Each structure stands twice: as C-alpha cells, then as structure tokens.
Amino acid sequence: MNNEREKSGLALDLTHAKLAQYLPFLAWMKASTQKSIYSDFLAALTGLIVVLPQGVAYALIAGVPPEYGLYTAIIVPIVTALFGSSWHLISGPAAAISIVVLSIASSVADSTQSDFISAVLLLTFLVGVIQFGLGIARLGVLVNFISHTVVIGFTAGAALLIATSQFKYVLGVKLESGLSFLATWNHVFTSLGQANVYDIVIAASTIVFTLIAKRLKSPIPPMLLGMLASILVCFLLQGTSHNVSMVGAMPSGLPVFYVPNWSQDLFSALLPGATALAILGLVEAVSISRAIAIKSGQRIDGNQEFIGQGLANMIGSFFSCHAASGSFTRSGVNYDAGARTPLAALFTAFMLILVLWFVPNITAYLPLSAMGGAIMLIAWNLIDSKHIHHIFKSNRQESIILLVTFFATLFMALEFAIYLGVLVSLLMYLKRTSQPRVMNVAPKSYEPSIDLRSVERFDLDELEKVKIIRIDGSIFFGAVNHIQKEIQLRQKADPQLRHILIHGPGINFIDLSGAEMLEREARRLEQESCSLYFCALKNTVMDEIRNYGLMENIGEDHFFASADDALSTLDISNKDSF
Incomplete structure (x- = not known):
C-alpha cells in the first residue's frame, strides 16, 4: 500500500514538473509563501511609482497616446510573468523598442492617427508571432548572433534619435513628423526664434530636479520627483496661459479588445521591420534576465523567455499595447526592492488598473515639455559611455562595428541598422577565422x-x-x-x-x-x-x-x-x- 502511494506521489511530481516546463507559473506559485507574497507586494508598490512616468514617456516616444504605454505596462507584464522564464524580469514599454516602433510604423502608415495606430498594433502582433515561433522552434541561440557591441551602438544611436524627437516638446515648437535625423536638426535650428521660453524652463526644471533627487539618492524615483517639480513650476509660471501644452487626462477604465488592421499590404510592409524588432526585443529581454539571474542564482531558459515575450506581444496587440520587451530599469528596481517571484509584476499591473480606473486625471496637469525633459534624461542614460570608451580603447574591429551600427541607426531605417550591425560583426568574425x-x-x-x-x-x-x-x-x-x-x-x-x-x-x-x-x-x-x-x-x-x-x-x-x-x-x- 505504501509503495503504491509512493509511486502515485512520484507520478504526480513528474507530471507537475513536465507541466511546469510549459506553464512556468506553476513552479513559482508552488514556491510562493506568505513571506514572499508580502515581499512581492512591497516591490510592486515601488514598481508602480517607477512605471507611471516611464509608461507615459515611452508611449510618447512610440508616437501613440499616453494611455497605450500604461496598457502595455499592464498586459505585457502579466503574460510574461505567467509564461516567461525569469522570476524578476519586468517587461513592458522600453525606450529603444519604442523608437523602433515609431520608425517602422511611420514609414508604412498613412498620415492619419488611426492608420498609424493600426500599423503599430499589427506590428506588435507580428513581433509576437515571430518571437513565439522562435521559442517553439527552440531557436534561442539566435540572440547570440547579435553581439553586445551591436546592441551598444544601436542603443546609443536610438538614444540620440529619441532626444532629437523631443525637441518639439522641450522648445514648444511645431516640427513636421517623419523627418530624417538631419532634417529634424535643421528644423530645430530654424525654429529657435519661435521657441517658447516657458516650455524650456519647465523642461529644464524636470532635468535639474531629477538630477538633484538622483544625487541625493532619494527613496522616491528621481524622475517622478522631477515631474512633480515641473508641474509646480508650470503652475507658478501659469504655463497654460503661455501656450504650454499638457499631456492631458487618460481615458478611465481598462484597455478594450481591438482587432488590428489585417490588410495584406500592411502585413507585407511591416514584416521586415517586425523581424528585426522581434530579435532586438528578445536580445534585450534575455540579456536583462541573465544579468539579474547572475545575482539571484536562477537558471534562465532562453527559449521559454522567447515564448513568454511572444505571447505577451501577441495578446497585447489586441488590447492597445505597442511592442514591448524587458525593462532594465524596472527589472533592476524590482529585484532591488526585494521581489521574490513574478507575483510582483502581477501586483504592479493590477495597481495600474486601479490607477486608470479611479485616477485617470493623474496626467492632466503634466506638461508635455516636462515629459520631453524626462525623456531626454532617459535617452542620456541609454548611452553606455563606459563600454563605448572601453571598446574604442581596446579593440579596433569592435570599434568599427560600433560606429557602423551607430551611424546606420541615425541615417538608415532602424530595422536595417540592426541587420547591418549584425552583418558587419559576422564579416569581422569571418575575417578573423579565415586568418x-x-x-x-x-x-x-x-x-x-x-x-x-x-x-x-x-x-x-x-x-x-x-x-x-x-x-x-x-x-x-x-x-x-x-x-x-x-x-x-x-x-x-x-x-x-x-x-x-x-x-x-x-x-x-x-x-x-x-x-x-x-x-x-x-x-x-x-x-x-x-x-x-x-x-x-x-x-x-x-x-x-x-x-x-x-x-x-x-x-x-x-x-x-x-x-x-x-x-x-x-x-x-x-x-x-x-
């Protein structure tokens, strides 16, 4: 009788282990305790404060309404928490991904906002399908073909593009959309005479107060304090009376189900860019997961991470989410705040739902110029100056790869810049192996x-x-x-x-x-x-x-x-x- 019970228990354990391979949430749910749940809840509170300004900022970078960034910060983390591999990775809106979304969607969409939104959502779905397919095919090794140097060069170029895209908000001037990098700078210089001094002061106050809070090691996220300070400065200067534009209130309630435009022409136009964006998103997510796993001691399954990211983008595309990936900032904050399991990501998502439901006016008094200043700081932090200096100092071939990727990011379509960086790095590798x-x-x-x-x-x-x-x-x-x-x-x-x-x-x-x-x-x-x-x-x-x-x-x-x-x-x- 005892032998039969032991055999039955062993069979159940094996079944549970097998299911956990495909349903990772079974593993961390089983490991959750009252103490870990409490730790996850406290970490979620910190994560909520961080994601609020970032979600809105990255939505503006991607060219979509602010609430779309928060929708992305709700749906995507829930799915990746349930089906991803890492217990500490927080997925959602990310700066480099957002600028690529804007670049790809604006190159194929018509001039209307509805067409652009349709392109963004279909792009997100395609990214998810590609990522999910790579995970099912067990092709996690593909991320190894994008070298760290390519990612550094691309991210530095994307950071400059992001900062450039915010000048219209920081200066309070109108710039045509869809301009090239050089054309945008040309328009910025020719528009300096029409700049709004109040917008410049508000943007500067955001940057200054954020940097001060960071220097003082404030327990409250410095960017949030910078934005609160800019709201106060705008109020004292009576910014609304001097043509300072506001982000505005967000729609209350939850993201609604929406089917993207499935036209064949749009599908074909977006597919090349979706492929590059899918791989870039996977590189970011897996890199962040592995970086945190070194500290936590967790073993990361790259293929399962592919599946989780793919499902998140596929499902998110039907709920007004733009393409997403792992966030190094929010993931680092999540781990440092004491998160024990992915339940912390679920708690943060549900807290965001409450914010959208009960206090959608939270962004009503936030100046666009303040957001522009905050995004410029985000762009600056994206540039990995330490590694760039090390690459230039130590390796000539890696320096060439970095420069090619950087300048291709500025002057080519962003998806092709990634391809070019990978191609150059592979050519350099082949040259070394051939000699x-x-x-x-x-x-x-x-x-x-x-x-x-x-x-x-x-x-x-x-x-x-x-x-x-x-x-x-x-x-x-x-x-x-x-x-x-x-x-x-x-x-x-x-x-x-x-x-x-x-x-x-x-x-x-x-x-x-x-x-x-x-x-x-x-x-x-x-x-x-x-x-x-x-x-x-x-x-x-x-x-x-x-x-x-x-x-x-x-x-x-x-x-x-x-x-x-x-x-x-x-x-x-x-x-x-x-």
Whole structure:
C-alpha cells in the first residue's frame, strides 16, 4: 500500500514538473509563501511609482497616446510573468523598442492617427508571432548572433534619435513628423526664434530636479520627483496661459479588445521591420534576465523567455499595447526592492488598473515639455559611455562595428541598422577565422617533456632543418589560402629546411578543403626535399583526417601523438644545445 502511494506521489511530481516546463507559473506559485507574497507586494508598490512616468514617456516616444504605454505596462507584464522564464524580469514599454516602433510604423502608415495606430498594433502582433515561433522552434541561440557591441551602438544611436524627437516638446515648437535625423536638426535650428521660453524652463526644471533627487539618492524615483517639480513650476509660471501644452487626462477604465488592421499590404510592409524588432526585443529581454539571474542564482531558459515575450506581444496587440520587451530599469528596481517571484509584476499591473480606473486625471496637469525633459534624461542614460570608451580603447574591429551600427541607426531605417550591425560583426568574425594565427614555436625545454613556446615571445633558437609551426584556428575552406601561404613563406625563407612540423593542439577542426590543401602541400614539399608532419592533434581532428583519407594518402608515419614523439623521430642535430 505504501509503495503504491509512493509511486502515485512520484507520478504526480513528474507530471507537475513536465507541466511546469510549459506553464512556468506553476513552479513559482508552488514556491510562493506568505513571506514572499508580502515581499512581492512591497516591490510592486515601488514598481508602480517607477512605471507611471516611464509608461507615459515611452508611449510618447512610440508616437501613440499616453494611455497605450500604461496598457502595455499592464498586459505585457502579466503574460510574461505567467509564461516567461525569469522570476524578476519586468517587461513592458522600453525606450529603444519604442523608437523602433515609431520608425517602422511611420514609414508604412498613412498620415492619419488611426492608420498609424493600426500599423503599430499589427506590428506588435507580428513581433509576437515571430518571437513565439522562435521559442517553439527552440531557436534561442539566435540572440547570440547579435553581439553586445551591436546592441551598444544601436542603443546609443536610438538614444540620440529619441532626444532629437523631443525637441518639439522641450522648445514648444511645431516640427513636421517623419523627418530624417538631419532634417529634424535643421528644423530645430530654424525654429529657435519661435521657441517658447516657458516650455524650456519647465523642461529644464524636470532635468535639474531629477538630477538633484538622483544625487541625493532619494527613496522616491528621481524622475517622478522631477515631474512633480515641473508641474509646480508650470503652475507658478501659469504655463497654460503661455501656450504650454499638457499631456492631458487618460481615458478611465481598462484597455478594450481591438482587432488590428489585417490588410495584406500592411502585413507585407511591416514584416521586415517586425523581424528585426522581434530579435532586438528578445536580445534585450534575455540579456536583462541573465544579468539579474547572475545575482539571484536562477537558471534562465532562453527559449521559454522567447515564448513568454511572444505571447505577451501577441495578446497585447489586441488590447492597445505597442511592442514591448524587458525593462532594465524596472527589472533592476524590482529585484532591488526585494521581489521574490513574478507575483510582483502581477501586483504592479493590477495597481495600474486601479490607477486608470479611479485616477485617470493623474496626467492632466503634466506638461508635455516636462515629459520631453524626462525623456531626454532617459535617452542620456541609454548611452553606455563606459563600454563605448572601453571598446574604442581596446579593440579596433569592435570599434568599427560600433560606429557602423551607430551611424546606420541615425541615417538608415532602424530595422536595417540592426541587420547591418549584425552583418558587419559576422564579416569581422569571418575575417578573423579565415586568418588563424600561425606562429613559429621551438622547444623551451626538454625535461620532463618538450615544452614548445613562441619563438618571438621567448626569443628562442629554432632547430636546424626543422620548422615547427603552431596553428590556432580551424583549417577550413575560408582559411586554406592563408595557411597555405604561411607554410610556403616559411619554406622559401629557409632553403636548408627539411622538415615542417605542424603542432596542432589549437586546431579545432579540418574540413575537406583543408584536408585537400594539406595533402597538396605535402606532395609539393616532398618534391622539394622537404616533409610535412603533424603532432598533438585533437582526437576529433584525427577522426576527420582519417575520414578524408589524409592519413592514408600522406602516410601514417607523418602523424605523431605528441611533440616528444615527433622530435625524437626526426633528425634533430642541435638537441644537445638545450
């Protein structure tokens, strides 16, 4: 009887574990305690204060009504909390994502606001479908093809675009929509004479008070204090009497169900941009999840995170949400505030619902210029100056990737800027792999075994009639010309050379083109009274050599297990000098 109960309990545990793979909320709900629920509730209160100004700000960046940002901060976190992998990631409106949404939607939508909104919502749905599909196909590895340098360069460019887009609010002037980066700056300079001094003062007060609150390490979010200060400044200056525009009150109640425009033409026009935006959103979400997981000790499932983000954007598109991703600021605040489970994200979402239901006038007295100042600060904080300086200082190729991505972001369609950054980084990688390091090595010592080191670095004497070269990299079709050239240069430089020994612990694999090149070189060297040998190859590389027939064609006696075996077999006339 007891055995049957144990078996039954084991079967239930296995079933629950299996379900938790597809329904992650089962795991954290089971782990929730009264203490963790209380901690999540307190963290949610902090999250609410942070998301209120950010939700409105990012909606303005995306070009949609302010309430859409808060709708996004309600629906998206609920879905990602239930189906995502991270217990601390807070998804929703994000600055870089919002500027891409504006860029893509404005490039395909007609001039009316309703057409633009339809484009934004369909774009959000497509982003969700692509993300969900990548997660189901277990293609989480795709995010690894977007290097951190590309993300830094893109984000810095997006930050400059975001700041540029806010000048019309900060200066209180009218600028045409859809202008390029340079055209916008040109219009800004030509419109300085019509700038509203009251808007400038209000925007400056937002920036100044936010920075002061940040410097004083205020327990209340500095941006919120900056906005409250700007409302007070606007009231004291009687801003409404001097043409200062307000954000206005938001509609009360919950986001309503709305079906996006499903026209074939709009679908086709948005698909390329949706693909780039989907991948960018996944990179942000997974990067933030992993960064926080290092502190929390949680294991992140990238594919499940894809699924959670995809479902959130798909469902959100039917409830007036623009495309969203993880928020580093809100996620960091959530973890630092003591959140234990995704229940904190659910609590914050429900609190936002209460705000929209009972106090929709919360933004009625908020000047647009104050929002513009706050968004400029957000843009400034997006620029990772520390990493940018490190990249420029340490790596020329990474610097090129960063600059290409940055300028492409400013002067190209944003989705193509991401593609270009990825393409350049892949080309740089291919260039490096096609030119593996080939160095001369020689014995530094013979006891207890032969220790081969770089001739140049350790200033070593090379052996007579023997050239030992180490190859660090794979011998594949892209690298065969480079390696063949290096072998030939060494042979021609020493007419007395009789043996070339390739020391191969740094060789990862050899493909058919590589094997054929080595066989040709071995035949050529034999004709010129020189022999090609190999030692210390990995077992997997030896398997490839056998499969390609290289060992059979040039002889098994040309392959040695170690440098000791090779040099003890070859005629080394000056061994005693070491």
